[in-house]
Amino acid sequence: MADEPASLFPDMDFSDIEDIGNIEGIPSEKKWTYVIDFEKRCLVLEDDGRPRKTKTYKEYVIQTAMRILNTERFQYVIFDEAIGVEKSEWPAWEDIEIKRDAEEALEAHSEIEKAEVLHMERIENKLRMGIRIVGVSATVEVEVKWPNEAG
Template identity: 35%
Template sequence: MFPTLEGDETQLIQSVDDPIPWTYKFDWTTKQLMQGTDGRYLRTTTYEEYLEETAKKILNTRRFRYEIYSEQYGVDFLFEVGRMRSVISLPIIKTQVQEALEAHSEVERAEVVDIRFEDNRVIFSLDIEGTRGTTRTEVNTWQR
């Protein structure tokens, strides 16, 4: 009456050969997706590159700005653009950055190692631990 199942539950567990997630590469100077010589949009090729590009996209997106993203995608501190440095609370920004990154399904832990001002940018040094690997990166955000 019931079919007989062959094999065991190990077939249901994700294998190491699962394809890594990818995202499109973004040129942050021109604010356009990057294209190859054949005109196709470029994708990330390694897991570390995927984590870096995802972090850049999250930290350069203001929360609630685009309806296609969930309410957890992006950061709130981008509302502070144009304010004086003395008004900005770096510990609050650090917390917001870590929470925004950890809300992503692939990120298990994110730590802001350093925040610094350079010219009209804020640069974050990040340690990101994903479900399949870790990376250390710098993200330029917030052109003031």
């Protein structure tokens, strides 16, 4: 009798995860995703150790936008070419090209109707953007910064 394969995440209990792949037909206001701390590059956990889920639609849109803006396009085979931005190219690009890349990447998501970079600033090897995102059910503004990524 063969041994059971070891879990890739032995300390995580995923038994309560619903079918998150099937989001068709779910009203926008009820959509959620897991919360990621993008500076530390890790999941945010609840006190009981379970991954934290977004609680509001606005938080969902912000997390979705941050995931898109922190994913290098074409780097991961699990994502198609519409997911992510070309951050590795940004240092050589003009500001207008970076803004267009960010806006187009965000608008490729089905929950984002419009994205507009309100301001952008480069200081040494850092980049900061303020972005207004019009989602299907709410509008949010988010400040995004990338240390050591562009400049």
